[in-house]
Amino acid sequence: MAVRQGFQDRRPVMEFAAILIVIGLVFQDFLLSSFLVFNFYGFRGEIPKEWPHVTILIPSRNEEKNLPRCLYSVNKLDYPLDKLEIILGDDRSGDRTWEILEDWQRQKDHVHIMKISEGNPENMNGKANALAQMAEKSKGSLLLFTDADCVLPPTWVKSMVRAQLESQAGVVTGITSVAPKSLFARMQGMDWWLTLGMVKVISDWGNAVTSMGNNMLITKKAYEAVGGFAGIPFSLTEDFEIGKAIKEKGFRSIHLVSNENLAQTEAMQGCGELLRQRKRWMYGAMQLPMFWKLLLALQVAFFPAILFLVFLHPFEGLAVWLFKVATQGFFIYLFASKTGEKLKKRDFVFFELYYLATAWSTIVYYFWPSKTDWKGRKYG
Numbered sequence: 362m363a364v365r366q367g368f369q370d371r372r373p374v375m376e377f378a379a380i381l382i383v384i385g386l387v388f389q390d391f392l393l394s395s396f397l398v399f400n401f402y403g404f405r406g407e408i409p410k411e412w413p414h415v416t417i418l419i420p421s422r423n424e425e426k427n428l429p430r431c432l433y434s435v436n437k438l439d440y441p442l443d444k445l446e447i448i449l450g451d452d453r454s455g456d457r458t459w460e461i462l463e464d465w466q467r468q469k470d471h472v473h474i475m476k477i478s479e480g481n482p483e484n485m486n487g488k489a490n491a492l493a494q495m496a497e498k499s500k501g502s503l504l505l506f507t508d509a510d511c512v513l514p515p516t517w518v519k520s521m522v523r524a525q526l527e528s529q530a531g532v533v534t535g536i537t538s539v540a541p542k543s544l545f546a547r548m549q550g551m552d553w554w555l556t557l558g559m560v561k562v563i564s565d566w567g568n569a570v571t572s573m574g575n576n577m578l579i580t581k582k583a584y585e586a587v588g589g590f591a592g593i594p595f596s597l598t599e600d601f602e603i604g605k606a607i608k609e610k611g612f613r614s615i616h617l618v619s620n621e622n623l624a625q626t627e628a629m630q631g632c633g634e635l636l637r638q639r640k641r642w643m644y645g646a647m648q649l650p651m652f653w654k655l656l657l658a659l660q661v662a663f664f665p666a667i668l669f670l671v672f673l674h675p676f677e678g679l680a681v682w683l684f685k686v687a688t689q690g691f692f693i694y695l696f697a698s699k700t701g702e703k704l705k706k707r708d709f710v711f712f713e714l715y716y717l718a719t720a721w722s723t724i725v726y727y728f729w730p731s732k733t734d735w736k737g738r739k740y741g
Contacts, residue, residue: 376673379666383681386663389656390688396562397695404533404617406523412444413526415518416501420477420491421462422452422736424509427627428461431509436465440518445471446501452477452491452736458509473498485590487738488574489599493590504584506600508575510627511537520621521578531583531612532604534560534569535576536700537624546628547708548715549635551693554704555716558696559656561616569614570653571645572604576624579603583612597733598645605648620701632722639723641733661724664717686713 417435421428435447449472451459462474475498480490496504505521507513517535525533536557539550560571577600587593587606596602608614629635646657663685671678690709697704732739 372673375669379669382659382662382666383670383685386659387681387685387688389659390685390692393559393562394688394692394695396565397558397692397699400562400565401618401699402565402615403619404524404527404615405520405619406525406527408519408523409526412441412519413503413522414444414446414501415440415503415505415522416446416448416499417505417507417518418448418450418492418495418499419507419509420450420452420488420495421454421458421509422487422491423454423456423458425454425457425461427510428458428465430512431507432461432465434511434513434515437515438513438518439515442471445518446499447472448495448498449474450477450491450495451475452487453479482738484595486595486597486599487736489590489593489596492599496584496589499581502581504579504581506574506577506579507624508626511575512540512625514621514623516621517624520619521617524615524617524622525578525580528613528615530615531580531586531607531610532569532572532614533578534564534572534604534614534616535578535622535624536561536616536618537573537576537626538697538700538702539628540625542628544708544711547705548712549628551704551708551712552716552719554693554697555689557616557618558692561618561696563653564614564616569604569608569616570649572600572614574600575626576622577604579607580612583607583610586610586612596644596648597641597735598648601645601648618696618699623700623702635719636722636726637734639719640727641735643723643727644733660716661720664720682713686710689713 419431449462451462459476466472466474475495477491477494485493492506503522503525505518521533521535537553539546539553541547541550563570587603587610590599590603593602593606604614629638667678667682671682686709694704
């Protein structure tokens, strides 16, 4: 009886808090969609009379399954070969990665391959170590980064370069989607669209806070100003860390979203692999400014709030929940359409359940006392 009475006493306050959280998130989704419509920057830029010299860096670790698709797309890139350098690194793979790189590099004077030596894991994570060694060999004034599990459009380099020339930014973050090969993959893709949509809106406000290592351009000047990947603090999210360091040096950072620079990456293959990826991302999220943390907290807090309201007022609670699914879905659909992607509308209901499960399981897994497994290396 005492417990029940205590709940009854606190119910008005709890209900009011739940209503505020739910209204706050729905209002946030409405604002995000509005800014996407009225404050979207394309950064297309004019075609330069002379293209600058660029270096593409692609590290690989046990990527024999993904490399053929990636290299095929790299081979199709539309950029003058005399202004293009490609550096491919094998980060101590245990499969056929080096053999594939050797095979593909033959008779390509603008392509260089190298074996990555093991670095100090206390100073840099494995990928940062690989990129630092590869960047030392680069000759381009612009460095472009992608991953071995990504497929690039032929227009990727030119669109990223034009955006940089127009904006004079030190960092250009691109846009990446997840290959929609299954329902689980499509759910991960929607998660990317939602997160990157928020990143784009806030970036177009002039407050870019992150970068994305599988689709990113950094000017050589900005890279050297922070000492490269060797000069930033240790982080499991080296792309976020170097983006932050470059911003602190006074360089501009922009987010380019178009069909011309839309890369595609592979989905995580199971729940365990997905949680390990999200745990690593959470390390970067915990370094975000308070404004971003509040946005992410609002996303997570929505679910207990709406479940509480559904328990108290089933019809009204479900109606509000469906309205939130619609407003959030509209934002995701609108953002994806900026790249020419058309999402399946029926997937938005599945995504709500997926997001509920992954949001809370990620938080639990992040605080679970275990090391982060990344490409066969453990950090923690």
